Amino acid sequence: MNTRDWSIRLKAIAAGAAAALALAACGAKEEAIKIGHAGPLTGPVAHLGKDNENGVRLALDEANAAGLTIGGKKATFAMQSEDDQADPKQGAIVAQKLVDAKVVGVIGHLNSGTTIPASKIYYDAGLAQISPSATNVTYTHQGFKTAFRVMANDAQQGKVLGDYAVHKLGAKNIAIIDDRSAYGQGLADEFEKAAKAAGGQIVTREFTGTDKTDFNAILTSIKGKNADLIFYGGMDSQSGPMMKQIKNLGISSKFLTGDGGQTAEFLKLAGDAAEGAFASSPGVPLDKMPGGKAFADKYKNKFKIEIQLYAPYAYDAANVLLEAMKKADSTDPAKYLPILAGITFQGVTGNIAFDENGDIKGGSISLYQAKGGKWEYLDTVGG
Amino acid sequence: MAPFFVAIFLQQILNGLVLGSVYALVALGYTMVYGILGLINFAHGEVVMVGALVSLSVIELLLGAAPGIPAPLVGALALAAAIIVCMTIGFLIERVAYRPLRRAPRLAPLITAIGVSILLQTLAMLIWGRRYHTVPAVIPPTPHTLAGATVTNVQIAIIVASALIMAALMGLVHFTRLGRAMRATAENPTVAGLMGVNINRIISATFIIGSALAAVAGVLVSSNYGIAHYYMGFVLGLKAFTAAVLGGIGNLPGAMLGGLLLGLIESLGAGYVGDLTGGFLGSHYQDVFAFLVLISVLVFRPTGLLGERVSERA
Numbered sequence: 001m002n003t004r005d006w007s008i009r010l011k012a013i014a015a016g017a018a019a020a021l022a023l024a025a026c027g028a029k030e031e032a033i034k035i036g037h038a039g040p041l042t043g044p045v046a047h048l049g050k051d052n053e054n055g056v057r058l059a060l061d062e063a064n065a066a067g068l069t070i071g072g073k074k075a076t077f078a079m080q081s082e083d084d085q086a087d088p089k090q091g092a093i094v095a096q097k098l099v100d101a102k103v104v105g106v107i108g109h110l111n112s113g114t115t116i117p118a119s120k121i122y123y124d125a126g127l128a129q130i131s132p133s134a135t136n137v138t139y140t141h142q143g144f145k146t147a148f149r150v151m152a153n154d155a156q157q158g159k160v161l162g163d164y165a166v167h168k169l170g171a172k173n174i175a176i177i178d179d180r181s182a183y184g185q186g187l188a189d190e191f192e193k194a195a196k197a198a199g200g201q202i203v204t205r206e207f208t209g210t211d212k213t214d215f216n217a218i219l220t221s222i223k224g225k226n227a228d229l230i231f232y233g234g235m236d237s238q239s240g241p242m243m244k245q246i247k248n249l250g251i252s253s254k255f256l257t258g259d260g261g262q263t264a265e266f267l268k269l270a271g272d273a274a275e276g277a278f279a280s281s282p283g284v285p286l287d288k289m290p291g292g293k294a295f296a297d298k299y300k301n302k303f304k305i306e307i308q309l310y311a312p313y314a315y316d317a318a319n320v321l322l323e324a325m326k327k328a329d330s331t332d333p334a335k336y337l338p339i340l341a342g343i344t345f346q347g348v349t350g351n352i353a354f355d356e357n358g359d360i361k362g363g364s365i366s367l368y369q370a371k372g373g374k375w376e377y378l379d380t381v382g383g
Numbered sequence: 384m385a386p387f388f389v390a391i392f393l394q395q396i397l398n399g400l401v402l403g404s405v406y407a408l409v410a411l412g413y414t415m416v417y418g419i420l421g422l423i424n425f426a427h428g429e430v431v432m433v434g435a436l437v438s439l440s441v442i443e444l445l446l447g448a449a450p451g452i453p454a455p456l457v458g459a460l461a462l463a464a465a466i467i468v469c470m471t472i473g474f475l476i477e478r479v480a481y482r483p484l485r486r487a488p489r490l491a492p493l494i495t496a497i498g499v500s501i502l503l504q505t506l507a508m509l510i511w512g513r514r515y516h517t518v519p520a521v522i523p524p525t526p527h528t529l530a531g532a533t534v535t536n537v538q539i540a541i542i543v544a545s546a547l548i549m550a551a552l553m554g555l556v557h558f559t560r561l562g563r564a565m566r567a568t569a570e571n572p573t574v575a576g577l578m579g580v581n582i583n584r585i586i587s588a589t590f591i592i593g594s595a596l597a598a599v600a601g602v603l604v605s606s607n608y609g610i611a612h613y614y615m616g617f618v619l620g621l622k623a624f625t626a627a628v629l630g631g632i633g634n635l636p637g638a639m640l641g642g643l644l645l646g647l648i649e650s651l652g653a654g655y656v657g658d659l660t661g662g663f664l665g666s667h668y669q670d671v672f673a674f675l676v677l678i679s680v681l682v683f684r685p686t687g688l689l690g691e692r693v694s695e696r697a
Binding site: 041042043044046047180204205206207208209211213214216217218220221223224237240241244247248249250265268269271 | 535
C-alpha cells in the first residue's frame, strides 16, 4: 500500500473518531452547576478556610444526593474552590477567576479583608455572594445588592464586646491591639467606640500585623500603662502566641478578643496560657443551634475532624443559595437574586433572612471563656 | 513610678536582646557567604525555617513513639537532627545551585538564590503543610524576674547560646587553620588558592557552618514563640540580612553587632514610637522604623557600622 492510500485511511479514521466523540458528547451528562467558594486554603488561617470549604462541600453533596430539579433539568452541583490566601490582592484575583469560570453564585470569602474587594467584582458580574464569616460592616454597606452575610457584623459584635468589657468584666483602663487588617481594625474601632461610650478609658492603641509572631515590644509597652483589659482585633494565629507572651511577661490583665480568636486553634496555639481568655462569636454555640448537634455529627462523619468555627455558616450559606435557586427555578442570578433578598430559610444556625443591606436579620453575639482547654459558653446578646 | 519605668525599659531591652541574638545568628550566615563569594544567599532564611520544622518533627516523633524519654534528651536530639539536616541542605545548595555559577555574572547567582528560597519554601509547604504548627515545649518556659523585668528560661537560653556560639565562631575564625584558610579565601580567593588552600572545600565549610548556625536559630525561635510554619524564614532572613548590612557586610563582629542593634531598635521602636510621637506614629511602624535606621546608617556610612569586608576578586 502506498503513502497516498495510508493518508486517506488516516483521514477516514480521524473523521470517524471525531463523529463518535460528537455523538458521545450529545448523550453526555448534564454540565454541573458551578458554585464558587473562596477562602484562605493556605497560610495562617488555612484551617478556617478549609473548614468553610468543607461546610459548602457537605451542603452540595447532600443536594446532589437529594436530586434537585431546577428549570426542568436535573441539577448537579459542583464546587469550584479557590485559595485567596487571606490576602486582599489575591482575593480580587480569585474573584475574577470565579467570575470567568461562570459560577452561578459564590460562598465567600472568609476574611473581611478579602471579601470587601471581591464584592465589587461579584457585583459587577451580577453574581450573588454570601459570606459565612466576614464581619466588617463595610461589606454590606457599599450598596451592592449582591452582597449577603449569614452572621452578625462587627458593628454589633464591637458594641457587645465594648459593653461586656466595661459592664460585665469591670474594665476601666483598656488597651487595644489590632492587626491592621480590614477585620481586625474594623472590630477594634467598633470596640473602642462602644467601650468609650460605656465609660471605659482607652490607655493605648497598639498595632501589629497578620504575619507577626513577636508581640513582646507592644505588650511590654502595655504592661507599663497598667491596663486591666487587653482587647485584640485579629485572628487566632496571632492571638494564640500573644496570649503566651502575655503570660510570660507577667501581665495580669484580662484578655478579650473577637470571633477570629474564638477557635480550637487559639486554644492549641496558646496552650496553658489560654486559661481565662474571653472571646465573642456571632451566633450561638453549636449545641444551642437548632440543627447544631446533627450538623456536627454529619461533619465529623464525613471529614473526620472537628468543626473549627464557621462551617455551619458556610453550610447554611450554600443551602440558602440553593434554596433561592430552587424557588426561582433558575440558576440565573438575575432571577434568583430578588428571591434571595427576600428569602426566609431555616438553617442549622437558625433562621436566615436578610435586611435591606444584606445583613442577617436578628443576628446575635455570644460570649465565651477559655477554661480547662475548652471554650465555655457564657452568654448571648441579641437575636 | 520611676522604678516602674526603668523596669519597663529594661524589659524592652531584654526583648530586643532576645530578638537581636536570633538576628545575629542568622546574619552571621549571610555575612560569611557574602564575604567569601560576594553572593547574598537568599535561601539562608529558609534554612532557618527547615531547622525549625525538622526539630518540630523530631520532637513530635520522639514524644509520640517513646513518651518516657527525658525532655532534655528530646531537645538535644531534635537540635542535633536539625543541625545535621541543615548542614546537608546548605552543602547541597552550594554544590548544586551556586558552584556552577561561580564564574557567571553577579546577577545569575542572585536570581538562583531567590529560586532556591522559593523552592525550599514550597518543599516545606508540601512536607509540613500550610498551617501554623504548635511546637511542644520541651523546656517548659518558666518566667524569672530580673530587676522588675520578666524573662523566660528559653529567652535566657537564646541570649546565652547565641553569645557562646558567636564567641566560638570568632575563636574558630581567628585561632584555627580552618579559620585562617577562611580568612585567606575571603581576602583573595585566587591567591589563597595559589597558597595551597582548597577553595572549594573552604567555601563548602562556610556554607555548612552558616547552615548549622541557622539550624540553631530556627530551633531557638520556634521554641521561643511556640510556632513553626513554612513561611517563617522569609521575613526573618530579610531582617537578618539587613542586620548584616547594618553592621558591615562581610564583617563577622559587624553581623553580630548589626543583629543585636536591629533587635534593640525594633523592640524600643515598637515600644516607644507611639509615646514619642504622641500617637501620630503607632507600633505598626516598627518595621518602617528599623529600615529607616538602616537607610540613615548607610547614607552616612555606606560600608555599615564596622566597615565592609569583601574579597578582592583579582
